[in-house]
Amino acid sequence: MAKAVDIRNFSFEYPDSGHVLADITLDIAHGEKVAIIGPNGAGKSTLLLALSVFIEGTGKILIDDIVASKKNARKIRSVIGSVLQNPDEQLFMPTLFDDVAFGPMNMALTHAEIVKRTTEALQTVGLEGMEKRPPHHLSAGQKRAAAIATILSMSPKIITMDEPDTSLDPRSRKNLTDLLKSLDQTLIIATCNMNFAAGLCQRAILIDKGAVIADGPARQIMTDSRLMESHGLEVPAAFTD
Numbered sequence: 001m002a003k004a005v006d007i008r009n010f011s012f013e014y015p016d017s018g019h020v021l022a023d024i025t026l027d028i029a030h031g032e033k034v035a036i037i038g039p040n041g042a043g044k045s046t047l048l049l050a051l052s053v054f055i056e057g058t059g060k061i062l063i064d065d066i067v068a069s070k071k072n073a074r075k076i077r078s079v080i081g082s083v084l085q086n087p088d089e090q091l092f093m094p095t096l097f098d099d100v101a102f103g104p105m106n107m108a109l110t111h112a113e114i115v116k117r118t119t120e121a122l123q124t125v126g127l128e129g130m131e132k133r134p135p136h137h138l139s140a141g142q143k144r145a146a147a148i149a150t151i152l153s154m155s156p157k158i159i160t161m162d163e164p165d166t167s168l169d170p171r172s173r174k175n176l177t178d179l180l181k182s183l184d185q186t187l188i189i190a191t192c193n194m195n196f197a198a199g200l201c202q203r204a205i206l207i208d209k210g211a212v213i214a215d216g217p218a219r220q221i222m223t224d225s226r227l228m229e230s231h232g233l234e235v236p237a238a239f240t241d
Contacts, residue, residue: 002065004030004158004186005051011210012050012057020046021057022210028186030064030157035197035218036190038207039232044190045085047207048160051188052082064157078107081151085162087143090150091135096127099135099146103154121153125179141172145179158186165196194222198236206231 005028012021021043028034036044049055051063053073061068064079084090093099101118109117122128125145130138135146144164151159164180165173177199180187191197197204197218204218208231214221222228223239 003027003062004032004064005188006062008060010050010057010059010061012046012055020210021050024212026205026212026215028188030186031184032203033187033201034189034203034205035201036188036205036207037194037197037233040192042208043210044207045162048082048162048188048190051160052077052080079156080158080160081154081156083147083151083159083161083164085166087147090147091143094134095131096133096135096146097131100149100153103150107154117153117155121149124152125149140167141169141175144168144172144176148179156185158188159183160188162190163192164189165191165193194234194236195238198222198238
């Protein structure tokens with residue numbers, strides 16, 4: 001069976017800053033919920049960009065057995081959906097329904113299928129009944145849920161999220177965690193919030209200075225206080241009992 005993600009010796013550098021990712025090798029199975037953890041500037045966001053072919057480097061990335069390349073970008077983005085760090089970048093239509101329907105409308109689907117997918121996505125994230133509301137009138141937590149709905153409506157197998165709990169209050173953060181736990185899709189989440197990662201993901205991949213430092217069960221990695229502290233991270237409260 002094809003892996004959700006299969007990365008072999010992938011490196012990437014920005015012209016003005018040298019290597020951001022250096023010789024990354026890892027794989028992720030379908031259905032896994034994985035936290036990519038590390039300090040700011042470690043390369044977490046850059047790795048997510050590479051998975052969705054927003055950038056290309058050296059080495060090889062396979063997404064559901066498809067080579068991640070500009071030539072295959074359309075195929076790749078039908079398999080993997082990216083939820084951006086700032087939901088306002090994904091919400092730009094007059095109404096919430098229009099935003100969530102935007103992706104399906106560009107997939108040559110029938111009107112009935114577009115409505116079905118949009119309605120189901122809004123129900124999944126708990127925003128049913130808000131279809132006519134302008135996105136800028138939503139709360140921070142609702143905007144985050146709406147951004148996820150714009151991806152769910154396209155039925156991807158894999159979802160990546162960059163710092164998804166930013167600006168959320170504790171209640172909204174819990175609602176987001178519960179929502180993400182309920183999803184069947186493979187989830188790959190880049191985060192600096194160890195408590196959020198601990199409450200959601202069974203596996204953690206620690207990246208620092210563009211390299212994979214540790215990869216394994218989240219509890220095992222995130223309770224290693226020496227490892228965590230040496231990379232500017234803290235042991236999450238959820239794992240200190």
